[in-house]
Amino acid sequence: MTNERASVKTLSRAALTKRLVQSLKHDEAVIGGIGNANFDLFGAGHRPQNFYMLGSMGLACPIALGVALAQPERGVIALEGDGSILMGLGCLATIANLKPRNLTIVIWDNGIYQITGKQMAATGGATDIVAVARGAGIAAGEWVRDEAHFDKLIARRFEDGGPVLLAAKIDDEPGKVQTVRDPSLIRNRFMKGLGTSRGGVLDV
Amino acid sequence: MTWSDILLGILKDNDVRLVTYVPDNVLTPLIKGATADNYFMSVGATREDEAIGAVTGAYMAGLRGVVMMQTSGFALLANALASLVMPYQIPAVMVISERGTLGEFNIGQSLVARTMRPTLDALGIVHHTLTDEATMPFIVDNSIKQAFSTQAPVAFILSPLLTGGNPAARANLRR
Numbered sequence: 001m002t003n004e005r006a007s008v009k010t011l012s013r014a015a016l017t018k019r020l021v022q023s024l025k026h027d028e029a030v031i032g033g034i035g036n037a038n039f040d041l042f043g044a045g046h047r048p049q050n051f052y053m054l055g056s057m058g059l060a061c062p063i064a065l066g067v068a069l070a071q072p073e074r075g076v077i078a079l080e081g082d083g084s085i086l087m088g089l090g091c092l093a094t095i096a097n098l099k100p101r102n103l104t105i106v107i108w109d110n111g112i113y114q115i116t117g118k119q120m121a122a123t124g125g126a127t128d129i130v131a132v133a134r135g136a137g138i139a140a141g142e143w144v145r146d147e148a149h150f151d152k153l154i155a156r157r158f159e160d161g162g163p164v165l166l167a168a169k170i171d172d173e174p175g176k177v178q179t180v181r182d183p184s185l186i187r188n189r190f191m192k193g194l195g196t197s198r199g200g201v202l203d204v
Numbered sequence: 205m206t207w208s209d210i211l212l213g214i215l216k217d218n219d220v221r222l223v224t225y226v227p228d229n230v231l232t233p234l235i236k237g238a239t240a241d242n243y244f245m246s247v248g249a250t251r252e253d254e255a256i257g258a259v260t261g262a263y264m265a266g267l268r269g270v271v272m273m274q275t276s277g278f279a280l281l282a283n284a285l286a287s288l289v290m291p292y293q294i295p296a297v298m299v300i301s302e303r304g305t306l307g308e309f310n311i312g313q314s315l316v317a318r319t320m321r322p323t324l325d326a327l328g329i330v331h332h333t334l335t336d337e338a339t340m341p342f343i344v345d346n347s348i349k350q351a352f353s354t355q356a357p358v359a360f361i362l363s364p365l366l367t368g369g370n371p372a373a374r375a376n377l378r379r
Contacts, residue, residue: 031261051264055287059257062249063288066261066269069222069245074265090250091257098247183291187264196266 003128004143005109005169013037013108013170016150017079018044020106023154028075029067029194032179033060035115037079037108039175048193052179052186058087061095061105068100068163071194075102075158082109082123082167089132092165096137101162104154105133110170118172133165144168207337207366208233211299212241214341215270218348220297221245222262222269224255226277229370230301230362234272252277253284260294268352270297275304275317278359285327285357293355297348299362302333306364309376324359331359334366 013036021030021044029049032038037060038052051067053060064078085092085107095103111124123129133141144150144166153166180186191197205213211234215223223238224247225231238244245267249255252273259269278300289296303310304317324331332347334340344360351358364370 029265053288055291056253056257056284059253059260059284059288062254062257063261066222066258066263066267067265068261069247069258070262070265070267088251088254091254094247094249094254184293187292187294191264194265196264 003126004130005123005128005167008143008169009146011144011147011150011168011170012173013168014040014043014173014176016147016168016170017041019147019151020077020154021045021047023151026075027193028077029064029071031060031064031067031076031078033078033080033084035081035084036175037081037084038179039177041079042179043175043177048189050193051190054179054181054183058084060084061091062088064103064105065091065095065098065100067194068103069098072100072102074194075104077104077106079106079108082107082111082129083113083121085129086122086127089136092133092136092138095163099163101158103163104156105163105165107165107167108170109167110172112172114172114174130165130167138163138165140164142166206233207334207340207362208237210337210341211344212237214344214348216243217345218268218352220268220270220348222247222259222267223272224249224258224269225272226250226252226255226274228272228274228277228301229372230367231272231274234299252280256281256284256289256296259296260288260292263294263296270299272299274301275320276313278320278323279316282323285329289357290327294357295351295355296357297351298357298359300359301362301367302364303370303373307369307374307377309373309378320361329357329359331361333361333363335363336366340366
């Protein structure tokens with residue numbers, strides 16, 4: 001089996017994250033995985049439906065799955081690094097079997113653990129994360145060929161079915177900003193954004 | 205009513221609809237009962253931390269959930285609890301079937317069981333060991349209400365005194 005990763009364009013995570021955020025029109029929930037994935041999400045401009053992970057490496061997709069199950073009419077997007085998804089590949093099998101049509105997973109694949117010193121990840125070697133996802137049962141798994149292809153893939157509709165996993169080969173640029181490190185505030189604001197906060201008058 | 209029916213009934217009374225689990229012998233009646241009941245949304249996870257992640261996301265999106273697991277599975281959770289559930293103040297409900305004690309043949313189970321309560325205590329997570337059907341309704345119902353009222357997780361440890369333990373494990377005990 002050939003690794004499709006070798007044939008796609010190397011893209012910018014920060015630029016694609018901005019394109020993604022600008023394309024959101026229906027208050028979609030976005031879960032930013034630990035590290036650069038959520039730094040760039042934060043850097044693209046905060047929105048009430050963003051959730052930023054400050055730990056629990058590998059759990060962006062399970063968290064997004066939970067949101068998707070609880071609110072099946074809302075689009076939910078998980079942004080996760082390749083090193084992070086490698087830590088919990090089992091969730092791809094769980095998601096494939098549950099088939100949440102409103103869930104999109106975006107894997108930022110630079111083939112390295114950028115944030116810990118650029119050590120090589122398995123994805124920088126023999127492992128093709130899209131092939132892994134397809135093998136897990138996520139039929140709609142695709143490598144992002146370029147920016148225009150990303151725009152097209154991200155604009156999919158629920159009727160097309162799901163879940164979807166997109167992998168973008170990205171460069172080794174670190175995130176430029178740091179997310180505000182206040183987990184209870186992040187959770188509270190996210191819940192307000194999803195209409196589930198119990199804050200009531202405190203939420204003004 | 206059996207302990208598993210009682211527990212599922214209390215989950216219902218408290219609007220805990222998402223039942224996530226990693227399978228276990230002792231949990232079988234709970235898992236069967238939840239999957240057979242349309243009230244519940246049942247999710248079989250591949251790992252316990254994955255289930256914690258799903259319950260976290262679901263809670264924030266308005267759906268209450270529980271994670272069911274075995275003692276050894278709880279041992280996978282330290283990071284998910286310390287860096288997600290606790291700092292983000294997620295009222296995750298955990299149901300842990302207790303292996304490793306009162307008739308365990310597997311040394312690995314008996315050793316990993318020793319990490320469970322110290323881990324819960326180190327993180328300050330409220331936990332209750334359920335030993336009988338008479339007291340469990342009061343403990344479980346009130347503790348779930350406390351968890352959601354105070355934005356804090358809670359763990360219920362199902363003692364072999366309550367469940368009878370794992371018959372397969374006992375059958376392997378040496379005389």
